Amino acid sequence: MSEQTQRSEEPSSSSKVLVILFWGYVSLPLAWGVYETSKGVVALFTG
Amino acid sequence: MSKERITAGPGFNRWLIPPAALAVHLSIGQAYAFSVFNEPLTRVIGINEPAQGDWGIPALGWIFSIAIVFLGLSAAVFGEWVEEVGPRKTMFTAACCWGAGFIVSAIGVWTHQLWLLYFGYGVLGGIGLGLGYISPVGTLIRWFPDRRGMATGMAIMGFGGGALIGSPLGVSLIGLFETDSSVGVAPTFITMGVLYFISMCLGAFVVRVPAEGWKPEGWEPPPESEQSAMITRNDVHVRDAHKTPQFWLLWVILCFNVTAGIGVLGQASVMIQETFGGAITAAAAAGFVGLLSLFNMVGRFFWASTSDYIGRKMTYFIFFGLGTALYALVPLFGSGLNSVFFFVLAFGIILSMYGGGFATIPAYLADIFGTRYVGAIHGRLLTAWAAAGVLGPVLVNYIREFQLNAGVASADAYNVTMFIMAGLLVIGFIANFLVKPVDPKFHMSESGEEEREEASSTSASSSSSKPAEA
Incomplete structure (x- = not known):
């Protein structure tokens, strides 16, 4: 019984996929924003 | 929902x-x-x-x-x-x-x-x-x-x-x-x-909320004897939090940490151009603003995560100690040594600590007041942000104007402001030093909570019954 409870508390493989998808959903726009900002930062060091 | x-x-x-x-x-x-x-x-x-x-x-x-x-x-x-x-x-x-x-x-x-x-x-x-x-x-x-x-x-x-x-x-x-x-x-x-x-x-x-009593798998709260006295296991009700000195000390900590950063963020482009004369173009100044935004963002994650290991109080000691030193050195890096590199690096670190101050304060509140009402207490503490939003730009802009009107060269117009910011951080350091665990009389107990709920429901029913009585 306790083994069954413990197993059910482990994240399912579908939830792992959901985690990866949702992290990708927020990371991609953030990476784009960082890239766009970094292009401007280059001007600080190149004049 | x-x-x-x-x-x-x-x-x-x-x-x-x-x-x-x-x-x-x-x-x-x-x-x-x-x-x-x-x-x-x-x-x-x-x-x-x-x-x-x-x-x-x-x-x-x-x-x-x-x-x-x-x-x-x-x-x-x-x-x-x-x-x-x-x-x-x-x-x-x-x-x-x-x-x-x-x-x-x-x-x-x-x-x-x-x-x-x-x-x-x-x-x-x-x-x-x-x-x-x-x-x-x-x-x-x-x-x-x-x-x-x-x-x-x-x-x-x-x-x-x-x-x-x-x-x-x-x-x-x-x-x-x-x-x-x-x-x-x-x-x-x-x-x-x-x-x-x-x-x-x-x-x-x-989004989901964890079930009552949920804990991460394999994690147990450290025994009370091993846990820092600065991390409470009790909760303080949001309606009592502002009655504690800890709330107002943390209010000062957030306000002065934000004041020091927010004034610089708003004036960064003009400031670097005036400090280094014609050596910095408008495009390079925009790049400086962008770089500060990156430091601000990364600092939020870096410092808040670091605070899990070194403690919240020590993290804020670093913000205020290192921040004071850097603000005091900025005039030397700028008009003194004329070093763009050290000037940019100093403000990058300062802005990382500005972001870090925002990101670490919820965990500091949870350590001091418990997790039960931490969101609500955090909400009330954010009035410090609103105050800093006025104080920071006013300090930077008005002191600059005053300096320029007094005939100070534009490259030196921010020096006094930097020393004032350093002074604010010293006050923040003292406030952080004074933060101690909350007096147990403010802790919630199950019975106390019930009494409170009972009292509020009684007052609600009595107020709702008033029209009928009238």
């Missing part, structure tokens, strides 16, 4: 909560990029250049200011409601306010009614900002009792990162929608309002 219906079942992956919080914070973080709309909004009538009847920059500047004021007010006023109804309803309400704020503002641009922008982006959007900002904080702390700082740092990093997305997105959309007869701001507002609404709703529908 109620709190009871979003309790996570067994097998729920807690790593879904940070991106849900990020979806909200990345959306509302756009507020820091509102300035990209200012210039196009000055030529809504004239299209190519400002014409008679067009809005001026000072009038448009109020839109952002109103939004920040309503952020602080709504976070303070609705904090208790946020704890009561849970994160999903709060995030959805924030999404409605934030999205509607953009739509009402678009109508304001179309009809050229400035008050609609004040009401839309300022009031409605500001309420969305406040609710969205505090909505995931308590939930994250409860899901990550083992790493409170890292969890809230990730979410609050999103608020810094939101500007990095919002700025190029706004510029790109204006470029896409502008025509010979339109500056393109109204359709940009509509598009962003819809995009942000959808994104925040996704966060709202993913």
